Amino acid sequence: MAEKKAPAEYDEKQIQTLDPLEHIRKRPGMYIGRLGNGSNQNDGIYVLLKEVLDNCIDEFIMNHGNKIDLKIDTEAGTFYTRDYGRGIPLGAVVDCVSKMNTGGKYDGNAFEFSVGLNGVGTKAVNALSAHFRVKSFRDGKFKEACFEEGVLVSENDGKTDEENGTEVEFSPSREIFPKYKIDLGFIDRRMWGYAYLNRGLSLYLNGQKFYSRNGLRDFIEKEINDEKLYDIIYHRDDRLEFGFCHTGNYGENYYSYVNGQYTNDGGTHQQAFREGILKGVNDYAGKNFDGSDVRDGLFGAVAVKVKEPIFESQTKNKLGNTEIRSEVVNKVKAFVTDFLHKNKNVADRLLEKVTLNEKMRKNITDLKKLAKDKQKKVSFKIPKLRDCKHHLNDKSTLGEESMIFITEGDSATGSMISCRDVLTQALFPLRGKPKNSHNMKREFVYKNEELYFMMKAINIEDSLDDLRYAKVIIATDADQDGLHIRNLLLTYFLTFFEGLVTNGHLYILETPIYRVRNKKETVYCYDEEEKDEAVAKLGRGHEITRFKGLGEISPNEFGQFIGEDMRIIQVNIEKMSDIPHVLDFFMGSNTGDRKQFIMDNLA
Template identity: 55%
Template sequence: MAPNYDEATIRTLEWQEHIRKRPGMYIGKLGDGSSADDGIYVLLKEVLDNSVDEFMMGHGKKVKIDIEEDKVAIRDYGRGIPLGKLVDAASKMNTGAKYDSKVFKKSVGLNGVGIKAVNALSSKFTVRSVREGEAKEVIFSQGIIEDEKDIKGLDEPNGTLVAFEPDEAIFSKFHYISDYVVNMVKNYTYLNAGLVIEYNGERFYSRNGLRDLLEDNIDENPIYPIIHLRGEDIEIAITHGNRYGENYYSFVNGQHTTQGGTHLQAFREVYVKTIRDFFKKDFDPSDIRASIVAAVSIKVEEPVFESQTKTKLGSKDIGPNGPSVRAHVGNYLQKELDNYLHKNPDTAEVLHKRIVESERERKAISGIKKLAKQRAKKVSLHNKKLRDCRIHFNSKDPKAEESSIFITEGDSASGSITKSRNVNTQAVFSLRGKPLNTFGLTKKVVYENEEFNLLQAALNIEESLEDLRYNQIIIATDADVDGMHIRLLLITFFLQFFPDLIRKGHVFILQTPLFRVRNKQKTYYCYSEEERREAVKKLKGKAEITRFKGLGEISPDEFKNFIGKDIRLDPVMMRKTDSVKQMLEFYMGKNTPDRQDFIIDNLYVEKDEVA
């Protein structure tokens, strides 16, 4: 019998209940901290946005961030939230100062939602505002007030302190990765020259804005000095390296739009047109943009983003009465870049030479490319390498973000993953053995090597990353010497030809358990010696211990425990200190004394231990 549908079945959720029940609506995916866009970083960003807005309005030049394990504290030195509205600002939806565009004309925060989402999704949330020697402090748990106090006669600068602990009931087994936080902090300083952010005692500051961003992120010497253009509500920095791919950093109102949007699309189109007009030649767009490294930042009134977490700009216009985003970016870029190239003929000459080199290489591999495509078309009908999934990253499916591909080696490992995977969101690509070492080779090898050509086709990254089919590319190899070598060979391939996959945080290493510890009642899967000892202790020493030597030894029934909701992934990351060229030479080049010392120092001989 169907349940009754009457007045009693209709209920209105409290604001914090709604956020906790549907967190994805407010912060995107939850995650465990292994991806830069996981929910715990969105919580941090929402609080930071408010502090940066204060700086943008001319109040407070410093922000302090302290993160210790799962506890986050952010203190700014702005005006401080008005004391009488502190509770409302932290716990009433659609309450904030950002609706008054005179005060916050081009703000980055979530317009009255952000800090409430942080509050509701935290097991403990404290907000404290100091104004002219008086303060108010309110403590919440899961969005519900636990304590409230007024403080008088304070000798403390104005500003707001927000401290929170993400709720483990929602963010299970999460951890903050410091490199992701540092990248976020640096972006705030590049976009707000003069702002000082202290993160766990380290000071970050930028004097030259986007020029500093490119200098800090390009891992080789640019082939010409960085072109830095600054206008009203727009800033652009451009240079070229010698690596494959296009590398962009785009921002709207201080928000890092990792998926671009209308402003980046306008930049890419108008940049090509401006270069063609300047040289009076109809160069191919791919040759003009080959190896470009650029940053674009614009300010927009009341921006429209394509998601709650604001990673892609959807606005067509820069304000209610302003021009279109395309016209705003296009008119400025066309005029200023053309002027710059006329005034700097040396830069123009180097740029022209780079375009011609790219054109020459593209034409040289066009023949082999055509053959490879024909071969791939034939093979794809019977491609035993790829076990595809139903939902892809470049689709409009609500679960597109979850789309992933496991790159495995050998039939037994790929068989276990294939049988235990989620067929909707998890694909498997099986390698035949050790892939080719591509260090020092040209892109021609991607088409000549059948395996790499099929991998490129599976990922759909030949032209650009815009149509990437999987959000997470997961290298799943045994944790032995051969497995480690395969990881290095695959990372070398991506670094050599598709570095943006790593720069944009799409490549991961799958962690799989080293031990199974169990008795008749309980089973523990352990990823380290420490976890193994802990499990033995929990089972009071009466345990059967199995050491997994390889992925093929783990049955499909067990494997599903390691690639489902509790999947553990290590992101493959690049920092400024990680020069692609130096990394590749060190790990994949000829033996040198430094390399030999590294191998000897890091050599690990496994010893069997008895529980």
């Protein structure tokens, strides 16, 4: 047995002071969240791009420039942006992109409404880029500065005929992001988001134009399309924009924004929006409808402008400003009441939906009671759930890292029990294949014990407000049965808990298919290409193991696949109106069409 290495002496030599940009490179997660490899829309390379684009958007918000150019070379891994705003003051170009806590957004004079108030964004991009170039054009003059791995290597200035504005070009560092690939699909959706939130702004991605004339109304129209039950209720003023409509789906679905920043976990503006809708409907109807009856099936979007937004983290996914609540509630309530009085056809359809929701809720009340009584008889705890200590609704820091793995039976769970992080990782094993939820009514969840307990474990019965885990991760085998179970679970969540998916909480775990090793080294491979690379690397004398299921991976091995290097794929929805059609095709009764599709497309 090897001797345990003695810990280093703790003295003055162990105390370090890092340059701010060195600190960003040493602890990038503090500034940009996850690193990733580009396979997730929240991966670091897209955060870097967002930080640069946000500065361009801020210029438009302040009425300077109505065009933004974005060019991306996916092969070289480079990003180029050009806005036509005021341009960074020439004497401050270097400081603005390299000195922490330096910027023009602190006093609110030059930038009244902005997301980046901490003077960090562009500095983080610079520090985490192999190559970073900034060029400001201002009143016939320019200033250019080039950096490599965060270090200034050259400066240049002179006269120019270019329009005012700022140009930024950068390539994420391969030291920080060793194997990243750029997915233009993620960026395409982000460009549409900018367009909807900034009507009248023209954005170009490699020549493709993104433009919205009607703001969030266009967004809602595109998302739900023929699913809407009545005309979209829409309002816009200088500080507040919102729209909503009911669909035939279950649950609530919201997209909320602050100063152009998407807040996928909502916050005070989203809560106030929901409350305002309820109060407006009740005021018009002269009744006291339950909140769930008014909001079930609702699809809404709200955007606010706040002078000093307070976010719960650097990644800005939840707004904390409480002072805006009453203003948003009152504005939404007043507009909804007035709109319904002026549009009787819309009002009648809306109340028809609310009344139907009320009837359905009362119909399943007895089923809820039976299900809860059954749970009490089994145990006060949810059967099979191996919970973690911290949860998202605890409001703790570790709660934001919490996750639950939905596994395929006890075999896979057994490999994960001993290697999971008991503080943040919970396990919920399935007993065989869940039933197909497609075209089922809400009563189905309460009649099916396993799906009921899954809902209770995640805590999404009534809304996402008390969601217990930041990530819900489907962990099934990569064989035919495992993929079928994955599809059944996706159908369950998309049918009854759509918001869990659209708010970015549902993921799929990737685990290795092959293990290639020799006497000196072991390489885990997630696809055929990685296996071929590993075989070439290890040369003669290697052996290949094909994992047929998660249960075949030993606990000692499994730990690394759900640890820091865990690979997960976020389940994303391109367009809400596509969901019913996709579910009909893949999970409906059209067996013949589906079989032919598989035969035609099978590689």
